[in-house]
Amino acid sequence: MAGDGNGGDGTTRGPVRAGAGEATPFGLVGRTLGHSYSPRIHEVLGSVPYGLIELPDEDAVRAFLARREFRGVNVTMPYKRVALRCCDELSEVASRLGNVNTVVRRPDGTLYGDNTDYHGFRRMMGGLAGPGCARGRTCLVMGDGGASLTVRAALADMGASEVLVASRRGELTYGRIAEDPGLRGRVEVLVNTTPVGMYPHADDDLLLDPADFPRLACVADIVYNPLRTQLVQRARELGVVAGGGLAMLVAQARSSSDLFLGVERDDGAERDALGRVRASLLNVALIGMPGAGKSGVGRRLAELLGKEFVDVDDMVALEAGMPVPEIFERRGERGFRDLEVACTARACARPNRVIATGGGVVTRPENLASLRSNGGVVLLTRGLGDSEQDALSVEGRPMSQAKGVSRLREEREATYRAWADLAQGPSPQGPLPVAAEIARQLAARGLALRLAEVPGPGPAPAAPEAGDRAGDGSKGGAL
Numbered sequence: 001m002a003g004d005g006n007g008g009d010g011t012t013r014g015p016v017r018a019g020a021g022e023a024t025p026f027g028l029v030g031r032t033l034g035h036s037y038s039p040r041i042h043e044v045l046g047s048v049p050y051g052l053i054e055l056p057d058e059d060a061v062r063a064f065l066a067r068r069e070f071r072g073v074n075v076t077m078p079y080k081r082v083a084l085r086c087c088d089e090l091s092e093v094a095s096r097l098g099n100v101n102t103v104v105r106r107p108d109g110t111l112y113g114d115n116t117d118y119h120g121f122r123r124m125m126g127g128l129a130g131p132g133c134a135r136g137r138t139c140l141v142m143g144d145g146g147a148s149l150t151v152r153a154a155l156a157d158m159g160a161s162e163v164l165v166a167s168r169r170g171e172l173t174y175g176r177i178a179e180d181p182g183l184r185g186r187v188e189v190l191v192n193t194t195p196v197g198m199y200p201h202a203d204d205d206l207l208l209d210p211a212d213f214p215r216l217a218c219v220a221d222i223v224y225n226p227l228r229t230q231l232v233q234r235a236r237e238l239g240v241v242a243g244g245g246l247a248m249l250v251a252q253a254r255s256s257s258d259l260f261l262g263v264e265r266d267d268g269a270e271r272d273a274l275g276r277v278r279a280s281l282l283n284v285a286l287i288g289m290p291g292a293g294k295s296g297v298g299r300r301l302a303e304l305l306g307k308e309f310v311d312v313d314d315m316v317a318l319e320a321g322m323p324v325p326e327i328f329e330r331r332g333e334r335g336f337r338d339l340e341v342a343c344t345a346r347a348c349a350r351p352n353r354v355i356a357t358g359g360g361v362v363t364r365p366e367n368l369a370s371l372r373s374n375g376g377v378v379l380l381t382r383g384l385g386d387s388e389q390d391a392l393s394v395e396g397r398p399m400s401q402a403k404g405v406s407r408l409r410e411e412r413e414a415t416y417r418a419w420a421d422l423a424q425g426p427s428p429q430g431p432l433p434v435a436a437e438i439a440r441q442l443a444a445r446g447l448a449l450r451l452a453e454v455p456g457p458g459p460a461p462a463a464p465e466a467g468d469r470a471g472d473g474s475k476g477g478a479l
Contacts, residue, residue, distance in 0.1 A: 024051035026260055029061060029083070030076035037224070038074065040280065041250055044273045045257040047072070058082045065103065065111065072104045072260030074253075077146060087113035097150055102256045114259060117147070120252030121154045121222070123270070128243040129218040135159035137217070138186040140177075142166050142207050143193035147222060151193050160189070166208070174207050187213045190235075192221040197229035199349055202373055210235040210242075217241065224249050226349070226373035227281060233369055246281075250274040279447050281351035283307075283375030284438070284479070287416055289383035289409060290359030290400045291392035296431035297380060297438070298356035304439045305448055311356045315343040324358075328398040337364055345370045359408070360399055362415040371419070376479030378438055379420035384413055389426040421479035447479060 026047045028038045033052045042050040053073065055061050061079045065086040075083040080099035084090065087103060088110040094100045100113035125133055139160045141148050144167040155163050164187070166172050177183060190213065196204045210216055210231070219235035224245035235242035254270040284301065286294040295311050302309035313324055316339045320327050327336045341364050347355050348370040361367050371377050383392045383405065392405050400408060417423070422441055427433040442448040 024049055024053070025071045026073065027051035027053045027070065028074045028076060029053045029055060029064065029079060031055065031078060033076070037249065037277070037281075038253065041253045041273065041277050042257060044276050045254060045269070047257040047260045055079070062086055068105050068109060068111070070105060072102065072256065074256055075101050075103060080146060084113055087111045089113070091115065093118045093153075097153055099146060099149075101252070102259060104259045112259075114255075115150065116252040116255035116259075117150045117248070118154050119255045120248040120250075121151055122158060123251040123267075124243070124245070124248035125154075125158065125218075125220060127247055128220060129241050132159070133218050134189055136161050137188040138162040138164065139189040139191065140164045140166060140187045140208075140213075141191045141193060142174075142196075144170050145193065147193040151191055151222070155189070155191070162186070177208060178212070184213050185215060188215050188217045190216060190219045192219075192223065192229075192231055195223065197221065197226075197231055198223045199225045202226050202229065202349060203345065204230075206231055206234065210238055210240055219243075221245060222248055225351075227278070227351070227375070228373055230369060233372060246278060247274055250277055275446050281374065282447055283348060283351060283353045283355060283371075284442070285348065285355045285357060285371040285375060285377050286380055287357050287361060287371075287377055287419060288359065288380035289392060289405070289412070289416075290397040292359070292380040292382040293426070293431050293434070294356040294380055297435045298354045300432050300435035301438055302354040304435055305354065305442070308353045309356070310347045310353050312340065312343050312347050312361070313356075313358050315347060316340055316358070319343060325396060325398050333360075333399070340364070341366060341370075348373050348375075350374075359397070359412075362412055362419055368419055376421040377419050378479065379416050379423040380426070380434070381423050382426035384409060384416070385425075389428060442479065445479065 026042060027050055028036055031054065033054055036052055039050045039052070042048060053064065055064060058079065061082050065083065080101055083103055084094060084098065084100045087100060089112050090100065091114040094113050094115040097115050097118065100115055102114045102116050104112045106112055134155050135158060137160055139155045139162065141151055141155070141163060144165050148165060152163050152165065164172060166174055166177055168174065190208065190210060192207070194207065196207055210219055211234070217240065219231060219240055219242035221229045221231050222245040223229050227246055228244055232242045232244050250273050251270055254265065254273060258264055284305070284307070286298050288294055298311070299309050316327065316336065317323055319339055322330070324336070327339070337360065340358055340361065344357065344361060344367050347353070351374050357371070383390050392400070422438065424434055424438050439448055
């Protein structure tokens with residue numbers, strides 16, 4: 001997975017790019033790397049500068065490695081096997097798996113190869129469900145490619161009693177699994193190693209539904225973009241422990257970085273790196289009544305957190321080529337909602353954003369998966385109470401005019417609260433104190449890297465609903 005050139009989108013600044021003839025101490029070697037998270041992660045870990053080294057073919061890879069003008073590089077598909085053949089010495093794991101994702105130039109000039117994806121997956125699983133999560137259990141791995149080989153070896157070494165491999169055309173197909181309740185009844189650990197569910201195809205249909213496995217205890221998806229795939233969200237809805245691949249990506253990067261720098265850091269450094277990288281990628285989606293102040297609060301929150309601000313209503317208007325009221329007039333509510341679903345998905349597909357949604361985003365259940373794919377949901381409660389601050393304008397708001405604020409509140413309040421990971425009340429001083437309080441809550445949870453200077457204490461957070469442990473992920477969100 002050191003090769004994260006498989007679709008990581010949305011880096012906030014361009015990484016160093018090195019061509020075949022340029023030297024960089026550290027970097028990622030691959031064919032097409034796109035926007036990689038690796039430079040961001042290695043910046044946190046201290047193995048910098050870290051470049052993206054795009055090479056057109058295996059001959060170019062061999063020539064690059066033969067020059068040895070680097071201290072350490074990661075290698076992504078399709079070059080992991082050719083890199084292995086260029087190494088003078090291999091780790092036991094790399095030798096056993098037949099590929100490397102990390103190459104280090106040692107002081108004597110020789111090249112040492114390792115497969116840190118193996119270590120990264122084991123640490124991801126340990127952090128997700130404990131080091132013994134596979135011991136004595138039947139594990140089902142989706143996919144039969146190189147990543148699957150690494151995962152299968154790791155699960156076997158973790159003590160799995162049985163490791164099954166599912167694929168579209170292999171001996172054990174997804175169709176066969178769907179028709180075999182006895183087999184499904186044995187599976188306790190499910191791991192996805194395919195690109196299904198990865199950006200920009202995050203809405204791909206599930207290969208297998210976790211609901212069909214009655215003994216399922218853990219689901220892991222090595223896809224890390226989006227941070228939370230549909231597979232992970234589906235498993236969490238069912239109460240199954242589940243997590244995405246960012247933890248594996250950071251864990252393997254930590255192992256690589258330790259080899260690059262000749263150090264051996266404890267797990268605290270990895271946890272810190274994961275927290276910092278996750279906070280830098282996290283989206284914050286604002287929901288609430290029409291006129292609750294989502295756009296105003298969102299702009300100020302984005303400034304405080306150093307994130308990009310996106311307004312879904314603005315995206316819808318731009319897509320339609322007309323203002324929102326005119327869309328309702330010409331296409332009706334259904335036409336508007338269809339556009340809103342598509343724009344919400346696009347807005348949430350890229351990381352490191354604050355997203356202001358329309359008041360009716362909760363009327364389409366499919367929007368929740370989009371909102372949670374790369375972050376969590378904050379409810380602005382203005383308009384849900386009876387104080388003077390809760391008064392809402394209906395100007396330019398077709399649904400508020402057509403139904404009235406009271407009726408919209410009655411129809412939507414329960415869904416707003418069910419979707420929210422955090423809730424925040426209004427302030428008589430305007431949107432900045434509200435944004436500042438949300439930022440403080442995020443920082444207290446380790447989910448905000450940058451917190452610009454803000455005014456004194458803002459309004460108190462809205463009281464959570466009974467049984468709502470806001471922020472613990474119990475609802476499936478990231479906040």
